[in-house]
Amino acid sequence: MPTSSSSPPTDSPTTGGHRFHALRVVIPALIILVWLAGAGIGGPYFGKVSEVSSNDSTAFLPTSAEATTVQNRLPDFLGEDAIPAIVLITSQQKLDSADLADIRTLAQDLAGLPEVAGAVSPPIPSEDGLAVQIFVPLDADSEVDAAVEALRAELAATLPGGLTSYVTGPAGFAGDLVEAFGGIDGLLLLVAVIAVFLILVVVYRSPLLPIIVLVTSTFALCVALLTVWWLAKAGIVLLSGQTQGILFILVIGAATDYALLYVSRYRETLRDHDTRWAATKAAWRGSIAAITASGGTVIAGLLCLLLSDLQSNRSLGPIASIGIVFAMASALTLLPSLLMAFGRSAFWPRRPQPIGDDVDPQVAHLPARGVWARLPRYVARHARPIWIVVTLALLAGTLGLTQLEAKGVPQSDLVLGSSEARDGQAALGQHFPGGSGSPAYVIADEGELQDVTDALLGTEGVASVAVTAADSPSGTAPVTADGVQPIGPPGTPAPDPTVDDGDVLLQATLAYPADSAAAEDVIRQLRSDLGDRAAIGGPTATDLDSNNASIRDRTLIIPIVLLVILVILMLLLRAVVAPVLLIGTVVLSFAATLGISALVFDHVFDLPGADPAVPLFGFVFLVALGIDYNIFLMTRVREEALHHGAREGMNRGLAITGGVITSAGLVLAATFAALAVIPIMFLLQLAFIVAFGVLIDTLLVRSVLVPALGHELGRHLWWPSRRIAAASDPAPAAVRADTADR
Structure with missing residues (x-):
């Protein structure tokens, strides 16, 4: 008053x-x-x-992961803490001696760059004579995108004519990833703020x-x-x-x-x-x-x-x-x-x-005109057919879940649009084994070196094996069934492997690209065959362990989130039925969103799959934020129902909050949609899932489905609460007659 x-x-x-x-x-x-x-x-x-940020995938692994154990020990064998970059140089014609001499000079020049940490490998020609690869360790403490850019700039300035260069490998992909995230501070915020401002201008006039x-x-x-x-x-x-x-x-x-x-x-x-x-x-x-x-x-x-x-x-x-x-x-x-x-x-x-x-x-x-003046009464008159039709529509959307492939995607597909590292990896696979430059690191007991090597070489998909050797010119020495092989002129003795705490480090080059499903299958097979005799890490093992951990997280956390939110809703609304109903509608909405999103990813965006964390993040944000709008609605409905009864309270609560909650949903959908301006597949998929799901929750679930179910249940929605004014809560038939008169 x-x-x-x-x-x-x-x-x-x-x-x-x-x-x-x-x-x-x-x-x-x-x-x-x-x-x-x-x-x-x-x-x-x-x-x-x-x-203070990092995009190194190994930094996010579980401490117990096998790849993490290996990653932590690599500096003990390799010396400098570096990120390997692969410089690939290709030619349309076979490289002659002059070309190779120029490339050797180029490799020496690269070693002088301040971003380079450790020895640059000699150029390694391909068997077809059309390409050369050089392994360049970049300082892990430097900004990887700047280091990769410096490397590419040096190649562009000094590369002989007729040759093409790429910087790929772990450093190349990390550099492209950091560059793709570069728009977060500027473009992302600008797009989000502009979208929110325009919506607010329309809402508030x-x-x-x-x-x-x-x-x-x-x-x-x-x-x-x-x-x-x-x-x-x-x-x-x-x-x-x-x-x-x-x-x-x-x-x-x-x-x-x-x-x-x-x-x-x-x-x-x-x-x-x-x-x-x-x-x-x-x-x-x-x-x-x-x-x-x-x-x-x-x-x-x-x-x-x-x-x-x-x-x-x-x-x-x-x-x-x-x-x-x-x-x-x-x-x-x-x-x-x-x-x-x-x-x-x-x-x-x-x-x-x-x-x-x-x-x-x-x-x-109460609104005197407009959709929020008419919709509550319409839902009250047609509650049962409305909730049945909406529920069936959402269930139909869940059928797309069979198309969802959330088992991980290759690192080369993480960045959308152009990527020199991805192009370089494709070119690398045409001239060298697919896993060149991104080997599987295998730590084994010194006494097991030959047995582990034989197991590696006997596994389909392993192209070659080398052992880390500090006194070798390249830092490694090839290992065959005959043992460690010498490097250099005939008569040169084989270098001694680097030993740390009784262990040696083997580097297994795979025949497949390091980020491929085939390479992950090889790692699984090696771990099965070697058991406790060796620990396996490297880029492929890191991807494998990350995906496994993400799937485990998804399976564990989703039910816990549901339980926690259910308890909170019961305490907030002081009821049992309403919280269970709200959780059920939001879960159904999420399942429909994920099903429709899977179809869009496959047939509209033509994406190769999804990271296992996409459903988890989408679930956490959609369920938590979707419940947000139901909390906004139901707290007001309960407030009104205490004075006007359950069904009239539902009408009044929906009419009063309808405009503001719809505006809030549009704002949140617009802000999450802004994530799509960052050319990262994970963020694009998360942007679509959350934005689309918020719109379903706001416009369909909260505006139509929940009110219809509330009218169907009446005061039973608030069981076991006794504070709802049941005496003023007319039967469904009376509600329909009253609203028809209006």
Whole structure:
């Protein structure tokens, strides 16, 4: 009820002493200044993320993985901690002695680059005489994209005419990956902010309010990034380009969603109260439960990722949770302070006015026209056919799950668009064994060297075997069934293998590209054959162990997330049936989204598959965020049902929240869709799954399916709660008759 209806609206404080009046001004001002200081400090860190982030796949492996064990011991055998790059030089005609001499000189020049760590191998000609490969170790402490770019620039400047060069191998792919992530700080944020701004302008039809909401979101992101940066600097969390992109989008989307909810409440309370202070208090009290419950649910779902075996998944949980904390904090502190400072002017030119005496307060906040005035009554009249048809439609969408291939994709396919490393790997396979330059590293006991070598050479798919030898010119020496082979003129003795703690390091070159499924099959076979006699690592083993860990995480975490969110909903709604129904609808929505997405990936985008983490990340975000909108709806429905009964409460809750929740869904879908501007397959797939799934949740599940099921169940939806006003809850037939009359 309005505090006054006879006097014009005013934003001056009500009676009370000067001290209270001063506090009403000082407290919001201090809050704004604190956030401004935090954003001012955190803003410059957008350009410093590369200092604390890593895109090295070995850094995200489980500590218990066999590939991790091998990776940690490689510096003991190879000396410098380096990332191997393969320089491939090809010619249309056979390389003559002059060409080879020029290439040897080029290899010596490459060794002088500051980015190179360790010895550059002599040029190795292919059997067909049309190509040469050079192994160049790059400093692991340098920025890999800059090091690869320097290598490519040197080749472009000094390569003899008629020859073509590529930089590929682990360093080449890592460099292309870092370059692809380069748009996160600029392009991604720009696209996301523009999309959100345009939606807010349409929603609010106000020039000022969208700016206030975007300030709230961007300030939350600045402070969240500042916090994450220092945690990554201290080694507490592991930050990657992928995690960074998700953090940016999640904070912008979530903070905007929470802001939309608060703004909607504030608009209501400005009609109920004459002063901005009273309106702010009422709006804050009416919003805090829904916003904290929503954010808490998302955080609970994200923190379930701490159970992940894969460190990249495990790191995302706390990093994204930090983002949600600051999104909630900005929506509940900075936004109310800004809106209180502007008052009704924030909504110009459609300033909300206090409710007059001639308006029934029971219908004052209900939409008088438009879709949200008509849809609740339509759903009430046709509840049963609506929920049956929608459920069948979603079940039909789940049929596409049979087409989902989420078992991993080759590293060469991770970057969308052009990739010199991918082109170089294809060219490498035409002249050398497919796994050249990216060998499987095998650590075995010195006394087992020959037995392990024989097992390696006896495995189909292993092209050759070498042992690490520090006194060899190339750093390795070939090993055959006759033992370690000499390198050099006849009579040269075979070099001694490098031994560390009684172990030697063998390098098995595979016949297949290191990131192929065939290469993974070879590693599986070798591990089965060698058992405890050797530990196998390298690029292929890293991919294999990462995929296995990701599948394990997916199987474990998804049920736990469902259970955690179910418990939270039961505590929040103080019911059993409603939470189970909400979880069921969101899971059905997710399954349909994933099924339709699989068909789109296969037949529209023509993608080769998906990373095993894509369904897991899609599930965590969709279920947590999809439940968000149901929380927004159902907390208001429960509030209305306490006074008007279950079915009328459903009608009123849907009518009042329909516009704001739909706007929030559109904002979140737009922000996640912005991830598609980064040319990384994982982010493209995640962008589509979450954006499409949010739209289904917002426009279909929350707007139609849940209300229809609510009308079908009536007060039983809130079992075992007894506070719902059952006496005012008419039977379904009465509801249909009443709505028909209207």
